[in-house]
Amino acid sequence: MFGYVIINKPEIKFKDFELYRSYYCGLCMDLKDKFGFKGRMTLNYDLTFLAILLDGLYEDNTTVAECRCIVHPFSKHKTRRNEYTEYASDMNILLTYYQCLDDWNDDKNRKKRRIAKGLKSRAMKVMEKYPEKSKRIEEELKKLSEYENAGEENIDLTSGCFGRIMSELFLFKEDEWKSYLERMGFFLGKYIYILDSYCDFESDKEKGRFNALKGIGNDRETIREILTLTMSECTRNYEMLPIVENNDILQNILYSGVWTGFEIGSVPRRDKEQI
């Protein structure tokens, strides 16, 4: 379910790309420092987006440093770390843990179970820090599971669960921006869930697995309409936020980058199979 909230690289300015990467690396460092190697393995772009969003909104103290690591051993990269990358790292662990558990429960995916086991103690720490948030996320995942087991075809219901999970993640604190962030998260979460279903539609069908789009099908234009409707709600709330600094990156992602997955998912399967 991860990896859809990315930038449209060719369309981004170089300086913005560097900025984006610095958050990514900053998040990576936070994960490493707090949660070790296993924590670092959970790094993803979606939570990087969250860190950039929150930092853009609140603009608090940021530590800029440099890092060199396994993944890019040949050059040093700038890192940006602050309260929001730290928060994103917490949420990263939590979400990955729950997702892996979920995948194990649904598909008996052994690899995911191993990962979940490995993350368990770290995830527990995060759950202690955010007990209510964790509880609500768990509840939504449970609800989602129930829907999936029941073969629920109403896409709003299924994607709504994931939407509310993202909402929880986006709700950094209770302040004047709370409602916009929550709604933004809600619709982004829905978008991710629907897009993921779209991309998995054919393989799920083949394997007889649940797919949330069963009642609707995977006609490209139908799905595009649904996704556009959803993203428009998300961005409507985004535009209410007084974000100046990271606005270009965030707009690139929200208006364009998120569609990359859709473009890829729309490539007909037989084309995909050509090597």
Place this chain on the structure above:
Amino acid sequence: MLDPYMVLGVGKYDDDQTVKKAYRQLSKQYHPDNNLNNPNKDAAEETFKKIQQAYEQIMHERSLGIGGPDDLRRKESSQAGSGSSYTGSSWSSSGNTAYSRDKYTRETATKDRYTNGFWNNTGFGNNSSNNSSSGSSSYSANSGSSGYNSSSTNFNNSGSYNSNSSNSNSSYNSGNNGYYSNNYNNNTYNNSSYNNNYSNNSYSNNGYYSGSGYDQSNTGSYAGYGYYSGQNQQFNEDADGMLGTVANKLNSRKFYDAWDILNSMNTRNDVWYYYSAIANLGLGNSITALNHARTAKAMQPGRPEYDELINGIQSGAIHYQGRSDMFVPQKANTGNTCLKVGIAMIFMNLFCGGGGIMIPLCC
């Protein structure tokens, strides 16, 4: 009432970034968190509230197409008679699709904080009702209704509608172009031309501002829905008497309750679908909402409310599409063997420039 632009010290047609920068600067100065040691912190807080309100008002108006450089361009181009300067795409809906229409499962969704009107700002782009007595057709001739699929309906003193534009917050009325224009300002409709059950419905607009800048509760901001007020409704005795209750619930933004009642009803006529669309919108179920709005229209074509609802829901998407089209999409590499690898390839491209390999570790 203070001019919000004056409060922030920006011009009405300045771009969003300018407005946001101005807000940020003022916010730093007057935000309560930054004034803990200030002897005048109460005064600072009052000022901050005004700043917050002004900002939200401006941004909300802009989402309706009022203010900002686009609005200025439209005004200028319409004055020059040169037509539309908006170059966004004209994305149109694909019509009735293969949605699972009647699979409205009776769900006992939990009554958590999300369900009862929490998502009150979702989706519903009320189409602007032009309260001027220009007597024009249903697509407003107000200047610059170009580009956006301006679905403004004129509830003028003509035909079957009597519009009483009282309390017309005039800044909304000119927003025929924006999406989510929010113009049900106490208009009353006599649906005498319709042989239906709903006469004398009045759309009440809860108004955008609940009076407190901090109030983000369900009944506060973005109460931009038009729905039946429940007053003076006459129902066909054969129909479930419940639709009246539903209307009341919608009116008081109890979307979950409305949805619950709707689900328990057996008679599902066009009005049922219309109400259901609104209830779903309030709950954030915009896809179902659109689906049901279309169903209502299919069952009873020719009712402008249904068209408005459909257009309203879609107008935001049109605006979004316009902005999205300004980017060139990042396409797939058709040599990929599967989706996840496809995304991984993009990941690698994203970061490989630095000399390293990025493997998506946990998809």
